[in-house]
Amino acid sequence: MKVLVAVKRVVDYNVRIRVKADGSGVETADVKFSANPFDEIAVEEAVRLKEAGKATEVIAVSIGPAQAQDTLRAALGIGADRAILVRTDAEIQPLAVAKILKAVAERESPDLILLGKQAIDDDSSQVGPMLAALLNRPQGTFASKLTIEDGAAVVVREVDGGLETLSLPLPAVVTTDLRLNEPRFISLPNMMKAKKKPMETLTPADLGVDPSPRLTTLKVEEPAKRKAGIKVASVAELLDKLKTEAGVIR
């Protein structure tokens, strides 16, 4: 079983982002970038499938600028076998990402495609289902458990009311939620090994995809700040404030 995993290079989750003064976007110069945490979980899951003898090859793919190579090296460090960078400096919106990934999937014919449930920069949460649709494959989104048995992916999904289990005939597309696994720490020897693993570079044009954006960002602004609150000295004072000042409890 061949597994394709998509990883995105995003502003690190610990960075306090700043909106640019001209309202054109978010400041990305001189900030730390990392792999999207959900994608790391996807890579970890793919590698565990390989270690368990279920997967034969794990291919990591990223779409982005030259620096996305670092993100792919990290995926190789976790244990992916090879990587594909679809290089572009342009803004690539989720539909275009899905089209590019579809083209990659058509070249590689994976039995399973794993992606993060959302990227923590644009928070769109779209690519997984879009890719599944374009490939005409079943989807299992928000996975907190994944088992491969008898040619099917059995996916436990985190849904609003609890958990739901689906069985998807392979090939299928699965997106990861936080509880699926805890990605390993990449050891130095594995990081060194990752440097020697193959990485292919393509462009959207090589894949025959027009990645033009459909959405125009008119402006980006900071949300309204909450007005500063107060500290109360005791439970009694807290209750008094909630009853008389805020009027939210009786």
Added chain:
Amino acid sequence: MSVLVVAELHGGHIAPATLHAVTAATQLGGEVHLLLAGHNVDPAPAAAIPAVAKVLVADGEAHAHALAEPLTALLLPLAPHYSHVLAAATAFGKNLMPRLAALLDVQAISEITAVIAADTFVRPIYAGNALATVRSSDTLKVLTVRATAFAAAAAEGGSAMIETIAPADAGPARFVGQSLTQSARPELTSARIVVAGGRGLGGAEPFQMLESLADKLGAAIGASRAAVDAGFVPNDLQVGQTGKIVAPELYIAVGISGAIQHVAGMKDSKVIVAINKDEEAPIFQVADYGLVADLFEALPELIKAL
């Protein structure tokens, strides 16, 4: 042109989030139609929503569990008759709408918090630390709606037309089962008061103190990711960027540090209370009322005083 809202059904009932999506739909211009796809559905409650002009009912086994593949097949021929197709940005909507959008060759717009014009919307990015105003160049718009940003539409008093349409065939995915969290409490995303606990609670047992507090206040229970990951409470209670978005009248955060990812899910609450023993905890930056205290002393005292 009309606007189509895809209703989400929970045990045959229209999910509260759908009513918020209906309100967003009323801001888009046309008549609002509601698609009700399920198995053995009763269209009467949908038809009673005054903002809805027409209810489309697709009743069939394939729709019993709201799987994305048959729902997409059902929606594909319908969508081109509408200017917009939308659903609430719940697990249901997030699972379905991008799948539909891709087959329509439309760039979906996720989790809108405001309608500026029929083609222009505001949506949060970077865990709500920035708000982007985006304009779509697609003829048809596919949207998901952040429920907390739009009031719930009235549920009674209307008399929409009801039209039955053929359900889709079953898709490739097979529903195996579900384990839904049973609770007599109000639903987390629509509760008036939410009492939320974090890692500071230290275990599932101390979380029962929060239950007593919630009982006294008629509140729903929420949690931070750390509390969920540690297994104190089920996953569906996670509030935050990658969990549920809530905006109750009162949000009480107990033993929660206030990471960006958590704050993203609750900062639009009307009143925020934080109880934390670390006076430097970032949660105090968003709290209206902060109590620096050991929760193991403050909680019993609070429960007793109510």
